[in-house]
Amino acid sequence: MIPEGSSIRLGRAIRGLLTIGSSVVVLAPALPATSAADGIPGASSVPVVHKFAGNHKCKTCHEKEPIGNQYGVWLDSTHAKAFGTLATDKAKKWGAEAGVDDPQADEKCVKCHSTAYGVPDKMVSRKFDRTAGVQCEACHGAGKDFRKKKVMIDRDLAVSKGLVLQNAEVCTRCHNDESPAWDPGRYSLPGGGKAGFDYDQAVKKIVHPVPEGYDPLADGEVD
Numbered sequence: 388m389i390p391e392g393s394s395i396r397l398g399r400a401i402r403g404l405l406t407i408g409s410s411v412v413v414l415a416p417a418l419p420a421t422s423a424a425d426g427i428p429g430a431s432s433v434p435v436v437h438k439f440a441g442n443h444k445c446k447t448c449h450e451k452e453p454i455g456n457q458y459g460v461w462l463d464s465t466h467a468k469a470f471g472t473l474a475t476d477k478a479k480k481w482g483a484e485a486g487v488d489d490p491q492a493d494e495k496c497v498k499c500h501s502t503a504y505g506v507p508d509k510m511v512s513r514k515f516d517r518t519a520g521v522q523c524e525a526c527h528g529a530g531k532d533f534r535k536k537k538v539m540i541d542r543d544l545a546v547s548k549g550l551v552l553q554n555a556e557v558c559t560r561c562h563n564d565e566s567p568a569w570d571p572g573r574y575s576l577p578g579g580g581k582a583g584f585d586y587d588q589a590v591k592k593i594v595h596p597v598p599e600g601y602d603p604l605a606d607g608e609v610d
């Protein structure tokens with residue numbers, strides 16, 4: 388049982404405050420300097436102390452309508468298709484230009500088009516699908532230890548177990564000029580000028596919110 392007035396409400400309240408305005412609120416701890424996957428843009432954003440669960444685990448709760456079906460939104464996004472993209476003619480052409488035979492089998496491409504690239508198998512659940520593209524945990528952190536409901540509804544506890552709060556740095560590990568798809572003029576900035584990546588605008592394209600007023604305690608048992 389979760390006591391009344393616990394950090395659940397606080398969590399939603401804080402979240403409300405954080406979404407006011409468009410400034411990037413950097414709440415997440417700085418990305419760690421050392422990990423097995425250090426320097427690999429598409430890999431884990433947390434040290435590999437937590438295991439990757441796989442999007443099928445997140446799906447069990449996050450495909451429900453009351454919570455906002457984040458899974459469905461993700462599945463329709465290009466992130467979910469990012470590994471398949473590496474089999475297209477365009478990918479093969481760019482691969483050839485980079486000296487890559489098969490983009491789906493080469494670190495030069497896979498590191499940003501998949502999840503947990505470079506993370507050893509023992510830190511990845513057995514059913515984790517390495518071909519499932521840029522999954523939940525590429526942005527939210529390896530989830531085996533935070534995916535329990537009683538953890539998920541308490542933001543501080545979840546962060547202590549590996550949940551990564553969002554900020555631009557999470558994205559620019561992959562959205563940067565190392566990508567052959569990089570277009571420095573992709574985004575028009577509100578104040579004039581162009582940028583290859585703009586966090587506020589890019590997030591709007593992938594947004595998958597929890598509906599206002601959602602009550603996790605009314606939505607099934609807390610395990």
Ligand code: HEC
Pocket residue numbers: 398399402440441442444445446447448449523524527529530531533534535536539540541542597601602603
């Ligand atoms: C057992 C059910 C369950 C599973 C499994 C689960 N979640 Fe959650 N998740 C929740 C609930 C409930 C919330 C709280 C929603 C709220 O009140 O806003 C939540 C919240 C979140 C949040 C928002 C946290 C915050 O404080 O901003 C993220 C991000 C998230 N989940 C990602 C994931 C990922 C990634 C996975 C898979 C590794 C996952 N969840 C698996 C139930 C679950």
Ligand code: HEC
Pocket residue numbers: 428429430465466468469470472498499500501502521525526553554557558559560561562586589590592593
């Ligand atoms: C692990 C690497 C990775 C991370 C982290 C990542 N992305 Fe992406 N993103 C990609 C790849 C690869 C594609 C292209 C997928 C395709 O076309 O198959 C993409 C595509 C997109 C697109 C659609 C293309 C477009 O420009 O309209 C948006 C929007 C986007 N990402 C936003 C974000 C945001 C916002 C974040 C951070 C919260 C983020 N991404 C984090 C790799 C990543």
Ligand code: HEC
Pocket residue numbers: 428472473475477478479481482485487490495496497498499500560561562563565566567568569573
């Ligand atoms: C540094 C990370 C990174 C690396 C490395 C990377 N990509 Fe990507 N790729 C991205 C991102 C991010 C996008 C989405 C671009 C956007 O919309 O902003 C993308 C998009 C693409 C697309 C879709 C572009 C379109 O216009 O439809 C193809 C194809 C692609 N990449 C192929 C490759 C190939 C082939 C390699 C290896 C030679 C590679 N990528 C390496 C991050 C990367």
Ligand code: HEC
Pocket residue numbers: 402406442445446449457458459461462466521522523524525526527553554590593594595596597598
């Ligand atoms: C490309 C990066 C990326 C991927 C992949 C991704 N998310 Fe998110 N997620 C974000 C960002 C960024 C936010 C915060 C958006 C904002 O500021 O409004 C977020 C917010 C959330 C929230 C909290 C929403 C709220 O209103 O409080 C939940 C829950 C969540 N994501 C679950 C998931 C699940 C489950 C998956 C996989 C099925 C997933 N996310 C995939 C980047 C991502």
